[in-house]
Amino acid sequence: PEKTSKPKNYRVILKSRPGANETPKEENFSVVCCPYPDDELEEETVLVKSLYISVDPAMRCRMNEDTGVHYIHPWNLGQCVEGFGGVGKVEKSNSKRFQEGDIVTMGLNWMWQTYFVSEAAALEKVDRTVVGDHVSLVLSCFGLTGLTALLGIWVKGHIKPSCNQTVVVSGAAGATGSLAGQIAKIEGCKQVVGICGSDEKCHFLLKELSFDVSVNYKTESVEERLKKTCPDGIDVYFDNVGGELSDTVIKQMAENSHIILCGQISQYNQDVPYPPPISPEITKILQERKITRERFLVLNYPEMYEEALKQLVEWLRSGKLKVKETVEHGLENTPRAFISMMNGGNIGKQLVCVSVP
Ligand code: NDP
Known part of the structure; x- marks a missing residue:
């Protein structure tokens, strides 16, 4: 036979x-063979x-014994890691909702595994009329x-277009930050300032996206650059990083201004609750202003x-919004891609291409 x-x-x-309080390393992960699910x-x-x-x-929080937040659980040692999301292709289906060849996604809990069996109810079909062959846009x-x-x-x-607002974005060249800065501009902010960790990223923000100012926090004085470029104070701060960098930004915020407390990546290796505590000095500034x-x-x-996705599709189609991806290849390089992203190796969204569609 x-x-x-x-x-x-x-x-x-x-x-x-x-x-x-330790930095994660590739050695914290291991890539192992597992059975092909052919039952x-x-x-x-x-x-x-x-x-x-x-x-x-x-x-990063899932690597700890306690994630410190209610909506995600710690990963168990020895078990397959599951991330926030992924895109895949249906190889075989025992559900009327999906057919072989369908492209599918799942918002949470995508296994870092080449082939796996999923409940049909957890999956969503990707609308190819929206993404075409660029399925990673999901x-x-x-x-x-x-x-x-x-x-x-x-x-x-x-954000109010009539208010001539200045917005500052930290983690500005990353997945969320690069979109947030562009969206702030589209929504009517007068000036968008991006803070990020390399000259290449600064160049990207100015030349490829519509940022007005970019600051390399590793080589420049953020305080001085913000004083010069935002003389009337900062009106909106999209905070992806927290820590000292955010303290520097907050000290230059205007009265009645707003912080979008999105993430605090500079503190994720610290054993502190989320959001990490802020100093009495910063607390006082927040209250007084x-x-x-x-x-x-x-x-x-x-x-x-639904409404937000519709808006994103429209902006992308009209060319108002640009999306950048940094792609690592091969499932075995997923840990490397994760560590690289945590250390600023990505411009735009860090992805791993496991197989070509
Ligand atoms: P990014 O693509 O922005 O990647 C992370 C970036 O963080 C790196 O590229 C690096 O860029 C920067 N970074 C790492 N360490 C530091 C540090 N010590 N100080 C300053 N910057 C640092 O990731 P995401 O877009 O996926 O996530 C961005 C933020 O949004 C995170 O804080 C995340 O937790 C948060 N988030 C929040 C959600 C919510 O619902 N609130 C949902 C999803 C994400 P650089 O070279 O500039 O240092």
Whole structure:
């Protein structure tokens, strides 16, 4: 009888935890062979092949024994790591909702594995009329990343075109920041200032996106640059990083201004609760200048996703919004891509291409 060889299957597992206040390393992960799921599929399940995997800062918290937040759980040692999102292709289906060849996605809990079986109910079909062959757009724009940037601004930004506002974005060349800065401009801000960690990123913000000013926080004085470029103070701060950098920005914020407290990546290796505590000096500034600083979590606004996605699609189609991706190839390089992103190796959204669609 003819022998058909089964596809090889691999997964990424968590081998060890970095430990309190430690930087995660590639060695904390391991890539192992695992069985190809070729048993009969149970009803309402689907066999999926990973095409693209998203690596996200929040996964750093899942490496700890306690994530410090209610909406994500720690990864277990030795088990397949699951990230925030991915895009895949249906290899086999036992659900009327999906057919072989469909491109599918899942907002949360995508396994870092080449082939896996998923409940059909957890998957969503990707609308090819929107993304065409560029299926990773679902992760770099039309998913949590784009929703975070847009809804952060809509819900907490208080942007009014008549007010000639100046907005500052930290983590500005990253997935969320690069979209947030562009959206702030589209929504009517007068000036958009991006803070990021390399000259290449600064150049990208000015030349490829519509940022007015870019600051390399690793080589320039953020304080001096902000004083010069925002003499009337900062009206909106889209905060992706927290820590000292954000303290410097907050000290130059105007009265009645707004902080979009999106993320605090500079503190994710510290064993502190989320959001990390702020100093008495910064607390006093927030109170005296009546600056709003409410925590923003994209998962709290599902009722706004449809409208937001429609808006993102329209802006992308009209060329108003540009999306940048940094792509690593091969499932085995997912840990490297994650560590690289945590260390600023990405421009735009960091993705892993596991297989070509
Ligand atoms: P990014 O694509 O922005 O990648 C992370 C970037 O953070 C790196 O490229 C690096 O850029 C920067 N960074 C890393 N360490 C530091 C540091 N110590 N100080 C300053 N910058 C640093 O990731 P995402 O767009 O996925 O996430 C951005 C933020 O948004 C994160 O804080 C994340 O947790 C948050 N987030 C929040 C959500 C919500 O619902 N509130 C949902 C999704 C994400 P550089 O070279 O500039 O240092």
